[in-house]
Amino acid sequence: MSPHIRYEEELNPQQYAVVTAEDGPALVIAGTGSGKTRALTYRVAYLLDKGVDPRSILLATFTNKAAREMLCRVEGLSGEKARSVLGGTFHHIAHLILRARGYRVGIERSFTILDREDAESLINQCIKEFMPSRDKRVPRGEVLAAVFSYGVNMMKNVENVIEERFPHLVEFTDEIKRVATRYQSEKLKNNALDFDDLLYYFFRLLKDCNDLREVYSSRFRYVLVDEYQDTSRIQAEIVDLLSSLHRNIMVVGDDSQSIYSFRGANPDNMFTFLEKYPEASVYKLEINYRSIPEILELANASIQCARKVYPKRLTAVKPSGELPEVVYVSDEFHEARYIADNIVELERDGVPIQEIAVLYRAHYQSMALQMELTRRGIPFEVRSGPRFFEQAHVKDVLAYLRIACNPRDELAWKRVLKLYPGIGSRTADKVWSQISEYPDPLAFFLNNIPTVKQRTGKRSLEHLLQVLKAISTVEMKNNPSAAIAAVINKGYDDYMKTHFVNYQARKDDLNQLVEYARSFPNMEQLLAEMALVSHASADELQESEGARERVILTTIHQAKGLEWDAVFILGLNEGRFPSARALKENPENEEEERRLFYVAVTRARKILKIFIPRASVSRRDVDRLMLKPSRFIQELPPHLYEEVDLSGVFIRNFEEEYDDWSG
DNA sequence: CGCGGAGACCTTTTT
């Protein structure tokens, strides 16, 4: 077999050059739909075929799912050995190595990863302490954002963060500093790391421990990074440290698709790369294989309005098709009906339903459509909104396991304690203060029931003791599925019956969780995966990987890297998209919002329809609120799209719709 | 001190 010839047939000359590039740093600047991921995938396969040790390849991607999919395809090309390639998000990689070596920078093996919600509640506790809640003047939400931003931006001092990003909070600088410091120490007390800590401590490990840096940079001889435009400063540093020995690093990205700056993404990484690696080879991928020329032209015109674009000239190779449509509708209900009609029509015309997607800026924009699709019995999958792992019942059950793994996890203890009758937040505090004196609060608890005033509370603690005793054995720690089942059977099931109206649905969720947990060898890995994994719905947990026959509803952020035959984009109105909130925070954000629009448009292969409601229906303004079309449409040359105005055709019954919306 | 009900307030994007 001569696999190289196969690559040559399947890749264009530019991509082929990327794949077979010699050792050394490489920057791939690639347009949308140009096969960036394909080039990366083939490069990994190429390396494996050349006989490179799979364990020496490190592949950093944006989501764990993306990494899995890529490695699956590599396995198809090069076989089994692909399984030994390490691939995942930076967080994932950091987590793996910190568990093994974190003690070098003061991290215990048994740390908990705080998800967004946990981190927020911890910060809120600290805020309460330094900024009394009575004081209405304190914008708590913004203080919270500032503390987060401090972590995300990895800046040395809080003052800088506040001055640069939250100038209106300058008067609270002292308090915010105290909150941030307290938050740090609370995390340490809890043996807990948040997402930013994961990266920060990993960075410190590589920076401070010369021997470890050498270990990893000599092990990972090939470092490949996808979506480089969305890496943060600290991630770029981590990549540099990991490849410091061999400088054998390949990064792939498209500056026009940088949409995660709110999370610290720094598109300038793309350009500073060349300063750091002047010897790098630069490849440009400018052929677009995805979209028909009409769609690509509209996308190009939109991104031309951006202030700063790296010059690229994307050319389409697909045959010409229909002009994208810009459709005016009366409101979101009309929008929903029209889209539902369109879906039915497309299906009749032979477009598979899973090849249709609806994209939007924010989750709430999908509500009207969800109702309409449900009413009509059109199958759909929502990929935005509340996540499976973040629902109360899932978090409750997992909190028991967190205690078993990390007995100093205060948040988990309090969450669990408060589930029991007779124990509220005061008693939970008291119990915690009694047991947290000891280095292993769990061991202490199992032998000494803390004293509480109420009799029901005491019975509850005895009950809790039984559950914790059952799940903290070595066998249970190595069988998370059984541990979860034990938590449910030993009382959580009863709790759900009395506390949730939708008992059955939640019970079903937990049964799925028990199944899902089977594939994990121990609790720690399960808990880490739950915290780090990107969006997973309850359905996705079941292994049915293949394309299911459903319309996809998703935020644009989550649609990154995906494509469909037909794409509908909702709510192209001023205030919604670009989001008023984003612009208020910083007018500069218009640029990123536009890139977001660009990403949305370029998900479509053949059919693109963009919707502009004329009026809004929302709780706040029961009156018709006139909406303006988005600047992202107005700035486009009109000949690039076909305008369809349906807003006068539809006579709507406002009262009926309103009842629907609220009920 | 726990707990349920009433009412206020929110609703950008996510590893």
Add this chain to the structure above:
DNA sequence: GGTCTCCGCG
């Protein structure tokens, strides 16, 4: 609709 907070009862 969903979540958080406050308040008053037991």
